[in-house]
Amino acid sequence: MSFEFTKENLEKIEALKSRYPSPKALSLPCLWMAQYQERYISLEAIETIGDLIDLPPMEIYRVATFYTMFNLEPVGKYHIQLCKTLSCALCGKAEMLNHLKNRLGLSPGESSSDGAFTLTQVECLGSCGTAPVMQINDQYYENLTPEKIDIILDSLEEGS
Amino acid sequence: MKACQIVSRKFHIDQSYRLETAKEHGAYNTLKEAFALSPVEIIKTIKESGLRGKGGGGAPAGAKWMLMPQDDERSSYLAVNCDESEPGTFKDREIISKDPHLLIEGIIITCYAIKSHDAYIYIRGEYYQFQKILQEAIDEAYTAGILGERVRGEAYRMDITIHRGAGAYICGEKSALLESMEGKRGHPRLKPKQKEPEWYFGNPTLVNNVETIASIPYIIKHGAEGYREFGTERSPGTLLFAMSGHVETPGIYEAEFGTPMFDYINYYGGGIRNGKKLKAVIPGGASTAVLTADEVACATLDYEHMRVVGSALGTGGMIVMDEDTDMVEALKNLLEFYHHESCGQCTPCREGTGWSDTILQRVLDGRGSSEDIDKLLELASIMDGKTICVFAPAVAIVIRSFIGKFRDEFEAKVTA
Numbered sequence: 128m129s130f131e132f133t134k135e136n137l138e139k140i141e142a143l144k145s146r147y148p149s150p151k152a153l154s155l156p157c158l159w160m161a162q163y164q165e166r167y168i169s170l171e172a173i174e175t176i177g178d179l180i181d182l183p184p185m186e187i188y189r190v191a192t193f194y195t196m197f198n199l200e201p202v203g204k205y206h207i208q209l210c211k212t213l214s215c216a217l218c219g220k221a222e223m224l225n226h227l228k229n230r231l232g233l234s235p236g237e238s239s240s241d242g243a244f245t246l247t248q249v250e251c252l253g254s255c256g257t258a259p260v261m262q263i264n265d266q267y268y269e270n271l272t273p274e275k276i277d278i279i280l281d282s283l284e285e286g287s
Numbered sequence: 288m289k290a291c292q293i294v295s296r297k298f299h300i301d302q303s304y305r306l307e308t309a310k311e312h313g314a315y316n317t318l319k320e321a322f323a324l325s326p327v328e329i330i331k332t333i334k335e336s337g338l339r340g341k342g343g344g345g346a347p348a349g350a351k352w353m354l355m356p357q358d359d360e361r362s363s364y365l366a367v368n369c370d371e372s373e374p375g376t377f378k379d380r381e382i383i384s385k386d387p388h389l390l391i392e393g394i395i396i397t398c399y400a401i402k403s404h405d406a407y408i409y410i411r412g413e414y415y416q417f418q419k420i421l422q423e424a425i426d427e428a429y430t431a432g433i434l435g436e437r438v439r440g441e442a443y444r445m446d447i448t449i450h451r452g453a454g455a456y457i458c459g460e461k462s463a464l465l466e467s468m469e470g471k472r473g474h475p476r477l478k479p480k481q482k483e484p485e486w487y488f489g490n491p492t493l494v495n496n497v498e499t500i501a502s503i504p505y506i507i508k509h510g511a512e513g514y515r516e517f518g519t520e521r522s523p524g525t526l527l528f529a530m531s532g533h534v535e536t537p538g539i540y541e542a543e544f545g546t547p548m549f550d551y552i553n554y555y556g557g558g559i560r561n562g563k564k565l566k567a568v569i570p571g572g573a574s575t576a577v578l579t580a581d582e583v584a585c586a587t588l589d590y591e592h593m594r595v596v597g598s599a600l601g602t603g604g605m606i607v608m609d610e611d612t613d614m615v616e617a618l619k620n621l622l623e624f625y626h627h628e629s630c631g632q633c634t635p636c637r638e639g640t641g642w643s644d645t646i647l648q649r650v651l652d653g654r655g656s657s658e659d660i661d662k663l664l665e666l667a668s669i670m671d672g673k674t675i676c677v678f679a680p681a682v683a684i685v686i687r688s689f690i691g692k693f694r695d696e697f698e699a700k701v702t703a
C-alpha cells in the first residue's frame with residue numbers, strides 16, 4: 128500500500144506553508160487531510176507527511192497517537208461519539224448509551240461488521256447546555272432522547 | 288438582573304454571522320478609532336478597563352499585552368484560544384458561530400496593539416461545524432478588504448489562520464497550545480521564573496481566550512470607564528456565564544461580575560429542574576472546588592468572592608446538581624475525565640489520576656474501605672504543587688472538595 132495526497136490537498140499544504148513560521152507547524156493540518164482522504168491515518172500517510180514537512184516519520188507518529196481524534200485504524204462510515212462527561216451524565220447519558228448499544232448491537236469501542244457504524248464514548252464535547260450530546264462524524268446532535276436517536280439512525284441507514 | 292451585552296449583543300439577530308448583517312449592526316466600526324490611536328494608547332486603555340482573561344485564570348489582559356515587545360526584530364504572534372474543553376464550558380462556541388465578526392474585529396485591534404500581523408485561532412477539533420462558520424466569516428472579511436494586505440485601506444497587513452486541534456483537553460493550556468501549534472504533542476512547558484511573553488517557534492506570542500478578544504471592540508468604543516460600568520472594582524465587566532446539569536433552562540447568559548450565583552441560577556436557569564432541591568454546584572468548569580447549596584446561597588460571581596468561599600470563578604461554566612445526585616458517581620465521572628486527559632509528562636499526574644480513578648471504582652463496586660477514602664486524599668496531596676502545569680493541582684482541589692463536603696456519601700459506600 129502506498130499513500131499520496133490528492134492534488135487539491137497538496138496545493139492546500141503549499142498554501143498553508145506561507146502562513147506559518149515553520150513547515151513543522153503543518154503536522155496537524157496534514158494529519159487531518161490524510162484522515163479525511165482515507166477515513167484513517169495509515170503508516171504510509173505518516174511517512175508521506177514526514178517527507179513533506181521535514182520531520183522524521185516517528186515524530187509524526189508520536190503526534191498522531193497523542194490526539195484522540197486521529198484514528199490509526201479504520202472506523203465505520205458513521206463514527207458515533209457519545210459524550211460521557213458530567214453534564215451529559217447528569218442529563219441521561221446512561222439511557223442514551225443503552226439505547227445505542229441495543230439498537231446497534233455494539234459496545235463502546237466496537238464497529239459493525241458491515242463497516243457502517245463505530246460506537247465510542249468521548250469526553251466533554253463543549254455542548255453541556257444541550258446535554259445529552261453525541262457527535263456523528265463532524266455533526267453534533269444535541270438534547271438527545273431515545274426517539275431522537277432512532278430518527279437520526281434511521282435517516283443514516285436509509286442514506287447508506 | 289442588569290442586562291449586559293458586551294459580547295452577546297448580536298447573538299439573537301438572525302444570521303448575524305454574515306458580514307452584511309453584522310455590519311448593519313455596527314461590526315468593524317471601531318477599527319477606524321483603533322487605528323487612530325497608537326498601539327501603546329490601546330494597551331493603556333485595555334489596562335485601565337481592568338479587563339481580565341476569560342479563559343479560566345482571570346489574568347489582567349493589559350499587563351499581559353505589555354509583556355509583548357513593541358520593537359523587536361522577531362515577528363510577534365497572537366494565538367486565540369478556542370480549545371474550550373473544560374467540562375461545563377461552551378461559551379466560545381457561541382461567539383464563533385453567532386458573532387464571528389466581533390472576534391475578527393477584536394483580533395485586528397489586538398494585533399495592531401501588539402504589533403503582530405499573524406493571528407491563529409486554535410480551535411478544538413470537535414467544533415468543526417462551528418469552525419466552518421468562522422472560516423466563512425474570515426473569508427468574507429478577506430474579500431471585503433478587512434483582512435489581507437491592507438486592513439480597510441490602512442497600511443497594515445493582517446492574516447488570520449484557523450488551526451484545528453484534534454481532541455486533547457490539555458491543549459487549552461497556553462504553552463501546550465503553542466506546542467501543539469508547533470506541530471508537536473500538546474505537552475505544557477516549564478514556566479519561566481520571571482514574567483515574559485509566550486513563545487511560538489521562539490517568537491514573542493500572546494495567548495488570549497476568544498471571549499477576552501471579543502470584548503476588545505466594546506472597550507475601544509465605550510472606553511475603559513464604559514467597561515467598568517459593569518462588574519465590581521476588582522472584577523470589572525461581564526462574562527458569558529454558562530449553566531448545565533439540573534436546571535430548567537441551561538445555556539449561556541451574559542452577566543456582570545458580582546451577580547449573586549443563586550439569583551443567576553434562578554433568573555436565567557429557571558431554577559432546579561422538576562421542582563427538586565439544589566445539592567451542589569461546580570462553579571467554574573469542572574476544575575474548580577464544588578460548592579454546597581449553602582455556599583451557593585452566599586456566593587457571588589466574581590473572582591474575589593469565589594476565592595472567599597473556597598473555590599474559583601474559572602470559566603464561569605456552572606454544573607448544577609440536584610438533591611438526587613450521587614456525589615461519589617459525580618467525582619468518579621470527573622476522575623475518568625482527568626485520567627483520560629492527563630498529558631502524561633509528570634509522574635504524580637499520570638499515576639495519580641489513574642490510581643484515584645481505580646480506587647474510586649473499587650469503592651463504587653462495593654469493595655472499598657474507609658482507608659480508600661484517605662488514600663484518595665493522600666493522592667490529592669501527591670498531585671498538588673509538584674507538576675509542570677496546574678492540571679494535577681486542579682484534580683487535587685476537586686478530590687478534596689468532594690470528599691471534604693460530602694464525606695458521608697463516600698463513607699456510606701465503603702464497608703469498613
Ligand SMILES: Cc1cc2nc3c(=O)[nH]c(=O)nc-3n(C[C@H](O)[C@H](O)[C@H](O)COP(=O)(O)O)c2cc1C
Pocket residue numbers: 339340341342343344345346348368369370371372373456457458459460461462494495496497499500676677678
Ligand atoms: C489544563 C488547562 C486547560 C485550559 N484550557 C483552556 C481552554 O480550553 N480555553 C482557554 O481559553 N483557556 C484555557 N486555559 C487557560 C490558558 O492556559 C490561558 O491562561 C488562557 O488561554 C489565556 O487567555 P486569557 O488570559 O484571555 O484567559 C487552560 C489552562 C489549563 C491549566
Ligand code: SF4
Pocket residue numbers: 457474475628629630631632633634636637674675676677678679680
Ligand atoms: S500536570 Fe499533568 S497535564 Fe500538566 S504537564 Fe504534568 S502530566 Fe501533563
Ligand code: FES
Pocket residue numbers: 210211212213214215216250251252253254255258260374375376
Ligand atoms: S459534558 Fe457532555 S458536552 Fe460537556
